[in-house]
Amino acid sequence: xxxxxxxxxxxxxxxxxxxxxxxxxxxxxxxxxxxxxxxxxxxxxxxxxxxxxxxxxxxxxxxxxxxxxxxxxxxxxxxxxxxxxxxxxxxxxxxxxxxxxxxxxxxxxxxxxxxxxxxxxxxxxxxxxxxxxxxxxxxxxxxxxxxxxxxxxxxxxxxxxxxxxxxxxxxxxxxxxxxxxxxxxxxxxxxxxxxxxxxxxxxxxxxxxxxxxxxxxxxxxxxxxxxxxxxxxxxxxxxxxxxxxxxxxxxxxxxxxxxxxxxxxxxxxxxxxxxxxxxxxxxxxxxxxxxxxxxxxxxxxxxxxxxxxxxxxxxxxxxxxxxxxxxxxxxxxxxxxxxx
Amino acid sequence: xxxxxxxxxxxxxxxxxxxxxxxxxxxxxxxxxxxxxxxxxxxxxxxxxxxxxxxxxxxxxxxxxxxxxxxxxxxxxxxxxxxxxxxxxxxxxxxxxxxxxxxxxxxxxxxxxxxxxxxxxxxxxxxxxxxxxxxxxxxxxxxxxxxxxxxxxxxxxxxxxxxxxxxxxxxxxxxxxxxxxxxxxxxxxxxxxxxxxxxxxxxxxxxxxxxxxxxxxxxxxxxxxxxxxxxxxxxxxxxxxxxxxxxxxxxxxxxxxxxxxxxxxxxxxxxxxxxxxxxxxxxxxxxxxxxxxxxxxxxxxxxxxxxxxxxxxxxxxxxxxxxxxxxxxxxxxxxxxxxx
DNA sequence: GGGGGCTATGGAAACGTTTCCACCGAGGGG
DNA sequence: CCCCTCGGTGGAAACGTTTCCATAGCCCCC
Numbered sequence: 063x064x065x066x067x068x069x070x071x072x073x074x075x076x077x078x079x080x081x082x083x084x085x086x087x088x089x090x091x092x093x094x095x096x097x098x099x100x101x102x103x104x105x106x107x108x109x110x111x112x113x114x115x116x117x118x119x120x121x122x123x124x125x126x127x128x129x130x131x132x133x134x135x136x137x138x139x140x141x142x143x144x145x146x147x148x149x150x151x152x153x154x155x156x157x158x159x160x161x162x163x164x165x166x167x168x169x170x171x172x173x174x175x176x177x178x179x180x181x182x183x184x185x186x187x188x189x190x191x192x193x194x195x196x197x198x199x200x201x202x203x204x205x206x207x208x209x210x211x212x213x214x215x216x217x218x219x220x221x222x223x224x225x226x227x228x229x230x231x232x233x234x235x236x237x238x239x240x241x242x243x244x245x246x247x248x249x250x251x252x253x254x255x256x257x258x259x260x261x262x263x264x265x266x267x268x269x270x271x272x273x274x275x276x277x278x279x280x281x282x283x284x285x286x287x288x289x290x291x292x293x294x295x296x297x298x299x300x301x302x303x304x305x306x307x308x309x310x311x312x313x314x315x316x317x318x319x320x321x322x323x324x325x326x327x328x329x330x331x332x333x334x335x336x337x338x339x340x341x342x343x344x345x346x347x348x349x350x351x352x353x354x355x356x357x358x359x360x361x362x363x364x365x366x367x368x369x370x371x372x373x374x375x376x377x378x379x380x381x382x383x384x385x386x387x388x389x390x391x392x393x394x395x396x397x398x399x400x401x402x
Numbered sequence: 403x404x405x406x407x408x409x410x411x412x413x414x415x416x417x418x419x420x421x422x423x424x425x426x427x428x429x430x431x432x433x434x435x436x437x438x439x440x441x442x443x444x445x446x447x448x449x450x451x452x453x454x455x456x457x458x459x460x461x462x463x464x465x466x467x468x469x470x471x472x473x474x475x476x477x478x479x480x481x482x483x484x485x486x487x488x489x490x491x492x493x494x495x496x497x498x499x500x501x502x503x504x505x506x507x508x509x510x511x512x513x514x515x516x517x518x519x520x521x522x523x524x525x526x527x528x529x530x531x532x533x534x535x536x537x538x539x540x541x542x543x544x545x546x547x548x549x550x551x552x553x554x555x556x557x558x559x560x561x562x563x564x565x566x567x568x569x570x571x572x573x574x575x576x577x578x579x580x581x582x583x584x585x586x587x588x589x590x591x592x593x594x595x596x597x598x599x600x601x602x603x604x605x606x607x608x609x610x611x612x613x614x615x616x617x618x619x620x621x622x623x624x625x626x627x628x629x630x631x632x633x634x635x636x637x638x639x640x641x642x643x644x645x646x647x648x649x650x651x652x653x654x655x656x657x658x659x660x661x662x663x664x665x666x667x668x669x670x671x672x673x674x675x676x677x678x679x680x681x682x683x684x685x686x687x688x689x690x691x692x693x694x695x696x697x698x699x700x701x702x703x704x705x706x707x708x709x710x711x712x713x714x715x716x717x718x719x720x721x722x723x724x725x726x727x728x729x730x731x732x733x734x735x736x737x738x739x740x741x742x
Numbered sequence: 743g744g745g746g747g748c749t750a751t752g753g754a755a756a757c758g759t760t761t762c763c764a765c766c767g768a769g770g771g772g
Numbered sequence: 773c774c775c776c777t778c779g780g781t782g783g784a785a786a787c788g789t790t791t792c793c794a795t796a797g798c799c800c801c802c
Contacts, residue, residue: 070759071759083782083784084781086760086761087780095781096780099780111543115520115522117464117759118461118758118787119758121788122758122761123760124407126456137479137485142477142482145501146477158521159501160501162498178498181456181457316682323688341682341683342682346656410788420752422753423751424750424751427790435750454788454789457789458757458787458788458789459789
């Protein structure tokens with residue numbers, strides 16, 4: 063009774079009294095097999111508990127039937143949504159997904175790409191952390207790469223699916239400006255950061271609205287808890303006349319909320335707060351936080367579709383932009399008077 | 403210049419003027435190769451951009467060098483932590499991880515297991531949703547399974563790594579009782595649910611403390627947003643004399659907070675709230691929520707270690723229990739007077 | 743000085759699949 | 773009545789590894 067090793071086509075063929083080619087045809091669906099033969103083969107397979115080995119098939123077909131997915135951190139809500147989207151799409155296409163987290167480290171990203179290539183994945187979806195230099199090698203080495211959630215400006219040849227961050231920041235900025243705010247702090251310009259899409263959108267929108275941009279109000283911060291907190295505290299203490307804060311990400315938003323609470327600033331009476339990323343706590347916060355929701359799930363889903371389903375259309379017409387949505391809650395109020 | 407197909411051992415061997423066995427030895431590390439030969443091989447490999455195919459190796463070795471990970475939902479914070487833990491451990495052991503989300507559907511779980519077996523994964527880590535019947539088949543079919551985050555009582559043969567939920571609920575209950583609360587509502591007893599560990603811990607602790615358990619205060623709720631909200635609203639409206647609520651999960655906790663706010667109950671003056679799962683928003687909430695932190699990352703990490711590193715010790719001595727931590731914040735206060 | 747290890751190497755056989763090719767029989771059109 | 777086609781089938785060769793076995797040289801010790 064001890065099925066030492068899993069059954070193979072050969073076992074099934076012998077047991078069903080047919081050739082191995084026939085067994086293969088039954089399971090791969092290709093070629094023609096008569097109904098009675100097919101039944102016999104299926105019965106034998108069931109009896110032997112046979113499951114085709116993806117390894118054997120992959121070797122022959124030269125593809126593993128899986129894709130790779132690289133994100134900075136699976137516990138980040140946006141990344142998690144993105145992962146879920148990729149999984150959902152991959153499931154419908156019958157591919158499995160090898161997920162790994164690079165922790166924002168370009169070297170680890172490169173290492174992961176290397177491993178994925180060894181696995182002969184059919185393609186890679188990445189939310190890249192490094193810059194172009196880090197990914198040129200990877201792109202050359204792998205059949206097909208799609209960027210999701212972030213793109214590398216210098217690599218237009220790699221297709222990408224993005225949330226419309228610029229649009230999101232624009233509506234947030236317009237919303238705050240529409241409430242009368244003029245001295246709006248912006249948290250989150252990554253100084254050496256590659257794209258700075260959000261910062262540019264902020265500056266651009268203010269400019270278009272005729273509101274002067276004070277350099278002092280645009281503060282850089284890596285999206286790490288301590289750095290974010292330091293940046294928020296610095297801004298709010300340095301400039302007591304700031305009436306609104308726009309945080310370019312949920313970590314920054316969290317910092318802004320915490321710092322405001324620490325400084326005994328009432329939200330939104332003393333200072334309005336809004337942020338990019340409509341994470342779970344935005345609604346639970348008191349007051350609930352106005353935020354821009356980025357369609358993480360859809361970004362992942364579309365990226366996977368692009369990778370597997372439309373290799374032809376890939377990379378044409380620049381990045382696919384998915385709309386964000388402004389979710390207005392209670393954390394932003396009309397400009398009343400100066401703080402302090 | 404067109405590298406039509408990726409280079410193979412054969413190409414490298416020819417280019418380096420050695421046999422394929424030698425190339426294999428260089429890359430797999432086994433056997434002995436003289437230094438000069440090794441150099442020649444490595445140089446040739448670099449020149450040809452050679453990467454060993456995991457498919458070929460897997461076929462020969464009869465293992466893919468990867469593991470499968472099944473969770474209900476990657477966007478759930480606890481699951482995400484668990485995934486991160488598994489990834490971290492797998493990385494150190496050089497294995498890749500195929501992740502999939504079953505959405506709490508036993509049929510989908512079974513389907514995923516099937517696919518993973520076809521991939522010839524070295525093992526499977528699962529946070530199971532179904533009951534024993536659903537997993538007996540899977541366990542039989544797969545070499546090694548480890549449950550993480552939840553176990554199936556009827557399957558002691560499958561090793562598991564769990565957060566000490568009972569301990570967590572106990573400390574939460576003791577904490578609330580210690581503040582003087584006697585009429586404590588419990589949100590989250592899943593009625594048909596298999597294990598009900600948390601509910602039992604709640605009842606048991608109250609019993610030990612000599613506090614009578616009122617059946618009316620123990621309310622069932624699936625961990626879905628709408629059901630949770632309904633349960634919380636039902637409890638707080640039906641029993642205006644409840645002075646504290648213990649939510650058995652973050653979804654339930656969220657519902658409790660929202661309902662309390664809706665009913666204009668001040669926290670903690672009118673009602674104390676505490677929950678299992680120290681998610682991000684617990685700290686951001688106003689007042690910040692007292693919660694029990696479950697070590698999701700460690701659960702994943704240990705499960706992976708158990709699966710890959712200690713196949714011998716597996717399953718001995720029952721589930722591995724990892725301690726939870728009570729994080730006291732501002733949402734629970736001493737019993738003052740009756741509400742209303 | 744010869745035998746017995748020991749290191750470095752190559753050939754070849756697996757691993758489990760898909761698929762090309764060949765073959766066989768039956769049926770239909772010339 | 774023969775040839776051609778076509779559906780159904782089996783054999784065998786790949787796919788890229790690892791590893792067993794054999795071989796060749798070498799040093800060392802008796």
